[in-house]
Amino acid sequence: MKYILLAFYMLTSINLVAQNLQVDSQTYTPQQLIEDILINSNCITNVTVTNVVGGNFGGTDQSYGYFDATGTTFPFQSGIVLTTGRLSNVEGPNTTLSDDDAVNWFGDNDLENILNESNTHNATIIEFEFTAVANLISFRYLFASEEYQQGNPNTCQFSDVFGFLIRETSNQNYTNIALVPDTQTPVKVTTVHPNIPNGCAAQNESYFGSWNTASAPINFNGQTAVLTATASVVPGATYHVKLVIADEQNFRYDSAVFLEAGSFQLRTDLGPNRLLATNSALCENETLQLNASQTGATSYRWFFNDVEQLGSNNSTFDVMQAGKYNVEVALNNSCFSYGEILIEYAQNPMVQNTNIIECDINQDGLTTFNLFDATQNITNGNASLSVQNFYLTDLEAQQDINQIPNPTTFQNSIPQQVVYARAENMFRCFSVAEITLDISNNVLNLPDFYICDDNVADGFSTFNINDLISHVEPLVPNGATISFYTTEQDAYNDSNALNGNYTNSTPYSETLFVKVENNGNCYATSRINLNVVFTPQLLPNESQIYCLNTFPDTIQLFAGILNDNPNNYSYQWFFNNQLISAASPIIDINEIGSYSVIATHQNGCSATRNITVVPSNAATITDVIIEETSTKNSITINVSGQGDYQFALDNQIYNDNNIFTNVNAGFRTVYVLDKNGCGTVSRTISVLGFPKYFTPNNDGINDTWKPLGVNAQFNSDITITIFNRYGKLLKNISPLKAGWDGTINGFKLPNDDYWYKVVLSNGKEYRGHFTLKR
Structure with missing residues (x-):
């Protein structure tokens, strides 16, 4: 974000000009910027600028030029700067957003290809060629950007791109040397930044310079630390360099690369920096020999923290303390090569001696040990330490030789043998701890x-x-x-x-x-x-029937012990999940519900059996519906009760259907059977019917005529009247008598059809005729 200055700043800004970096786009040509400002060395020759690309702002302003930071807090006093916006917007203070664009200001294909990026814009490019007399060259630079936004997750996602591309002129493939030190990671906002809260973790934070406040000497929100770009070259060969920076995806939020004046030098490689931040620091008491040997060298000067180390004029120098080390190598062509390395020291890990107590069956003091069991005690639980190897002697541990080959199954050779562990931290710094191998004398007798x-x-x-x-x-x-x-x-x-x-x-x-x-x-x-x-084996769970009509009679429930004497068990009975007082293998009950029994053997093992007692009952015949006085008489038997019922008529052949058809007239008996064995009930019924003829010949068969199904029990109040075909009343028949014998006043009536009228007690009337045959 930008910082807005109050009126106070505007009133006093004239006194603060010297605190801001100044830029100049007119004084130096691109050739002068490279040859005289960036390089300025007789040892790097044939310097020729071959191409320059920048933004066209329609005036004298450019997107590249010279900068002067004398008297400011900026790390470089002077140099050249390439930006993706106007050069004039590079100057501090950091109070406005540098967010420029220009007509027909395109990106760069070489930069996109080598950084695997796409869609670049506003590319500022300076290309030049040179020849060096040494095998390494380097220069110092700093990257700054508006896309550095403190506390903003956008810092994790967006970054302009730049590259310092170099190739031998006979080779068409570039190498990018603008990299995070000791890596192949390109330097940009997303690869060099501190922790962004709620955004992303720090990336190469040791190479981040600062977030810039409103009083910063440059007009960018953040910047890297001073970095060094290094390239290997062939002495005497001609190389092509392409310095290029571009906006990525769109022109918004400009960035800039500052190159220190005079820093393009011959370089002597002293190796990578040995830093805590990169886990490459030296260990305490460790000595590192720096080697600046170089073909054609005539003398060496060594510096520690910018102080010359008098008397140190050999090609090597022994490092024994943290700091910055530089070397100046004089070459036989009156040129100089420079090298620099930063050294930091890490402490050796804190460890403690310990012992492992293992078990030994024969108590001879010799057994098998897993040496890694000592790790927790050696490191005191410090997760940043690791124990990788074990040794038979302290010297072998110090020299990291002759590691014990089987540390997880190590067999000691003598009682209370001492072995040695080498514990290392992330910097590979180590300390040695002693492990005494002992045995336990404890005897443990466990019950079955x-x-x-x-x-x-x-x-x-x-x-x-x-x-x-x-x-x-x-x-x-x-x-x-x-x-x-x-x-x-x-x-x-x-x-x-x-x-x-x-x-x-x-x-x-x-x-x-x-x-x-x-x-x-x-x-x-x-x-x-x-x-x-042994566990009790019981009969399977089951259901039993209790006939409600037998209450208070009881039935018996059995625990169901199989293959054993029931007297070997104790019993607990439950009714509807409630413990009851019964404690025997058989109980008498007369209540329906859920019963369970736990049978426990004398050995303590138990088993459970569940018995569900369900109700049943003899039926209650609630009604018998009779459809009668036809050739297709029917009976429907209606019942109530909690049983499962079957039905029969006269012959007690049962079926599940409660309806009987084609029932003959007369007196019938219906039966209802409970399938569960709770009993049978019956009822005698009368099915009214009218015989079609009778034969009063005293043979004992059909000698009288009377409606079927009529007697004193069922229909004593029925009225039965006989007529001849002319309607003359012949006889009133009592339902209590045997019937009409075919006579009137002792005289036998002839064969003929006669008529009847039957009136029931409910007023229902039946009429018809029948035949008298003698």
Whole structure:
């Protein structure tokens, strides 16, 4: 973000001009900027500017030029600057947004190709060629940008791009040397910045310079530290350099590259900086020999923190403290080559001697150790330290030779042998710790662990490892770690420990191996016997019927013990999940509901059986609906009750249908049966019908005529009247008598059709005729 100055600044700005970097686009030509300002050396020759591209602002302003920072806080006093906006916008203070564009100001294909970018704009380019007399050249630079925005996640996403591209003139492939030191990472906003809260983690933060306030000498929000670009060259060969910077994606938010005057020099490589930030610092008491040897060198001058080290005029220099080291190498052509390196020191790790206590079956003091078990104690839990190797002697540990080849299964050769661990930090600095190998003398006698067989009585069951741990815990120190293994070797190697559930592999009894560790050391090893004991086998769960019509009679429920004497068990009975007082294998009940029984063997194992008692009942016949006086009489039997019923008529052949058709007239008996065995009920009914003829010949068959289904029980109040074909009343028949015998006043009537009229008590009337045959 930009900083807005108040009127106070405007009133006093004339006194602050000297604090701001000044730019000049007119005094120096591009050739002079490169040859006289950037290089200014007789040892780099044949300097020729071959191409210049910049923004066209329609006046004298350019997008490149000279800068003078004398008297400011800017790291360079002077040099050249390339920007993606107007050169005049480079000058401080940092109070406006540099956000320029120009007509037909395009990007650069070489920059896009080598940085794998696309869609660049506003490219400022200066290309030149040179010849050097040494095999390395370098120059110092600083990148600044408006896209540095303090506390803004945009800093994590957007960045203009620039490159210092170099190639031998006979080669068409460029190499970019504007890189984060000791990496192949291009320098830009997104690769060099501190932590951005709620945005992104720091990237190469040690090479970030500063966030710029309103009083900064340049008009950009942030800048890198001073960086050095270095290239290997062939002495006497001609090289082509392309200095290029461009906006990326759009012209917004300009950036600039500042190159220090006179910094384009012959270079002597002293190796990469050894810094804490890059995990390459030297370790305390470590000596590093710097080597500036170079063909054609005539003398060497060494500097420590810019102070010449008198008497140090050899090609090598031994570093023994942190600081900045420089070398000036005089060459036989009166040229000089310069080298620089920054050295920082890291402390050696703090470690402590420790011991490992392992278990030993025969107590001879010799056993197998996992040396890595000592890591936590050696490093005191410091996660930044690592123990990689172990050694038989301290000297071997110091020299990192003859590492113990099998540290996870190391067998000591003498009781209480001492071995040595080399602990390193991120800088590969190390310290050596002693590990004393000892054995435990603890004896642990574990009681057997019993578990009931599962539903299939086969001697196999599932053991919960947590239950086994709880079984052992009272016998070992508080906080000890308890592990179980199927083999003794696994126990000693700490491999294949059992977790979760374990099913025994041999029926009824199996032995596991137990290892107890306390404070990281073996406390004891032992064995534990796992026993699968007999579990009661019961009849399957079932349902039983209770006939409500037999209440308060009782039925019996059985615990259902199989293949054993019921007297070997204790019993708990529950009714609807509530414990009841019954405690025998058989109980008498007369209530419906859910019953369960837990049968517990004398060995403590138990099984549960559930019995659901459901109601049933003999039926209550609520109604018999009769459709009668036709050739297709029917009966429908309606009942109530909690049973499951079947129905029969006369012959007690039952079926599920409660409707009977084609029923003959007369007296009938209906039956209702409860399928669950709670009884049968019946009812006699009358189906009214009218015979079509009768034969009063005293043969005992059809000697009288009377409606079928009529008697004193069912229809004593029925009226039955007989007429001849002319309507003459012949006889009133009583339903209590046998019927009409075909006579009137003792005289036999002839064969003929006669008529009847039957009136029921409800007023319903039936009429018809019948035949008298003698």
